[in-house]
Structures are given as structure tokens and as C-alpha cells.
Amino acid sequence: YRDRTDKPFTHIVVDEAQDLGVVELRFLSSIAPSNPDALFFAGDLGQRIFQQPFSWKGLGVDVRGRSATLRVNYRTSHQIRRAADRLLPEAMRDVDGEEQVRTGTVSVFEGLDPIIAIEKDEAAEIAFATRALQEALADGFRPSEIGIFVRSQDQLARARAAAAAAGLAIRSFVDRANDNEEAALLGVMHLAKGLEFRLVLLMACDEGVLPLASRISDVADDFELDNVVATERQLLYVAATRARDRLVITAVAPGSEFIDDLANA
Known part of the structure; x- marks a missing residue:
């Protein structure tokens, strides 16, 4: 397509552009016509969780000086954001x-402060999460308006235990073909991107889980360490901002190092 003059599209709009890889960007560039406004990208550097950063300019896509920041948040309450x-x-x-300046963003509605609970052990954490789910159901939240997320597959059992104790039906991302099912969605944080729930419960935000210890142990130098920690922060940010009205975060003591930042909001 790169050498063809008859391109298949006049304009191309790309969402979640922060997670484009080299191959995807080259493909989009090759099918786009040569006019300067043929490609439109929407993205957020703070939500980059799948790709390592690389130079777009080096691939022929230069957005420097041509970007604008959207500062009105329609999804998330002021307190959660x-x-x-x-x-x-x-x-x-x-x-x-x-540079993307993140200050000055406003939400269009108010809500409750996030609830953060660091418990002494997994049993106590599950009990707290169970109560949070029961309270939401008692307050009129539908099961399908609830999302429950953990860092990796290793923590899913804790989330399932809390949902079961609360009498809450759950479905996985594999079951999403039936989006009308009255069940809460359960999965890992990476799969939360692009979704929205009235209540988000983030469980097992433990030390050694966020950031994930296995990723930290594999780094080769300080630069890679900084990038891994930043990506893990961004993953928690993505998961937390799936919540519209209520955000509950639980952990086993001492909890993730990231929780202090959330708690000091």
C-alpha cells in the first residue's frame, strides 16, 4: 500500500493510540493518503500498558506541535479521578x-471518595470485599454494573471467593458474548481497558503484586526498571478509572507501594 496512489481510505481515526506497536503504526501509515490530516490519533500516555515506547517520528509519523489535550472527564467522578x-x-x-500535561482535568460530576482497605490476611481482605459488594447490591447496583479486577491470573481465586460470598454471579471476558447477562465481570486489569462500571473492585493490590515482582526481577538496568514501574502504575490507573461512581481497593498488608499515592488524594 505504501507505494500505491489509490489508498483505500481518505481519513483514518485511531483510538487507544498509546498502545500501538511499530508494525501497527507502519501499517496505518502505509494505507493513509499523503495529505497532512489523513491520520487522527486519540490516546493517553498515562494508559500505555501494552507497548514499550518508541519513536513515531522515526517511522514517518510526526505529531509534534499538532496535538491537543482533552480536559473534561465524562466517565469518572471527581473524587475517583x-x-x-x-x-x-x-x-x-x-x-x-x-509533552502531555495532565493537570487541569475536570470531571462533570461528584461522587464518593475511593475506599481503600489493607487487611491483615487474605481471609480478612475477602471478607471486606464481600461486604463492599453486598453494600453495592443493597444500594441498587446491578451485577452487570460491577467490575472486579486483579493484577494477574494468580489472584483471581481471591476475587471469586469474595463474589461467591456476596452471592454475586460473575462472568469472565470469555463470556462477554452475552452482555445482557446479569453478572459482574471478573478479570485481570489488562482487560479492563475501554470498559466502564458503576463500581470497580480492585483486589489483591499487594506488595509484590503491584508492581509485579517477576517483572522487577527481570530488569537489566535502571532505565528498564523505571519503565516497568511506570507501566505498572499506569495499569493500576487504567483499572481504577474504569469506575464511574464507586472505587474499592483491597490488599493484604503492607499493600502495594502505589496505594500511598491513592490514599493521599
Whole structure:
């Protein structure tokens, strides 16, 4: 397509652009016509959780000086957004030097402060999470309006135990073909991107889980360590901002190092 003059599209709109890889960006560039406004990207550096950063300019896509920041948040309450924003720096810069300033964002509605519980053991954490789910159901939340997320497959059993104790039906991402089913969605944080729930419960936000110890132990140098920690922060940010009205975060003591930032909002 790169050498063809008859391109298949006049304009291309790309969402979640922060997680494009080299191959995807090259493909989009090759099928886009040559006019300067042929490609439109929407993304958030703070939600990059799948790809390592690389130079877009080096692949022929230069967005420097051509970007704008959207500062109105329609999904998340002021209280949840304010807490989640503390996980990220006030400004983020991509490989090509384009800076994204994150201050000044506003939400269009108010809500409850996030609830954070660091318990002595897994049994106590499950009991707290169970009560949070029961309270939401008593307050009129439908099961399908609830999302329960953990860092990895290793923590899913704790979340299932809390849902079962609360009498809450759950479904996995594999079961999402039937989106009308009255059940809460259960899965890992990476799969939460793009979704929205009235209540989000994030469980097992433990030390050694966020950031994930196995990722930390595999780093080769300080640069890679910084990138891994940043990506883990961004993963928690993505999961937390799936919540519209209520955010509950639980952990076993001492809890993730990231929780202090959330708690100090």
C-alpha cells in the first residue's frame, strides 16, 4: 500500500493510540493518503500498558506541535479521578519529546471518595470485599454494573471467593458474548481497558503484586526498571478509572507501594 496512489481510505481515526506497536503504526501509515490530516490519533500516555515506547517520528509519523489535550472527564467522578491522577506524573513526555500535561482535568460530576482497605490476611481482605459488594447490591447496583479486577491470573481465586460470598454471579471476558447477562465481570486489569462500571473492585493490590515482582526481577538496568514501574502504575490507573461512581481497593498488608499515592488524594 505504501507505494500505491489509490489508498483505500481518505481519513483514518485511531483510538487507544498509546498502545500501538511499530508494525501497527507502519501499517496505518502505509494505507493513509499523503495529505497532512489523513491520520487522527486519540490516546493517553498515562494508559500505555501494552507497548514499550518508541519513536513515531522515526517511522514517518510526526505529531509534534499538532496535538491537543482533552480536559473534561465524562466517565469518572471527581473524587475517583483525583485519586487516580496521583498515580501519574503531572506531565509525561514521549520518545519524540512531545509533552502531555495532565493537570487541569475536570470531571462533570461528584461522587464518593475511593475506599481503600489493607487487611491483615487474605481471609480478612475477602471478607471486606464481600461486604463492599453486598453494600453495592443493597444500594441498587446491578451485577452487570460491577467490575472486579486483579493484577494477574494468580489472584483471581481471591476475587471469586469474595463474589461467591456476596452471592454475586460473575462472568469472565470469555463470556462477554452475552452482555445482557446479569453478572459482574471478573478479570485481570489488562482487560479492563475501554470498559466502564458503576463500581470497580480492585483486589489483591499487594506488595509484590503491584508492581509485579517477576517483572522487577527481570530488569537489566535502571532505565528498564523505571519503565516497568511506570507501566505498572499506569495499569493500576487504567483499572481504577474504569469506575464511574464507586472505587474499592483491597490488599493484604503492607499493600502495594502505589496505594500511598491513592490514599493521599
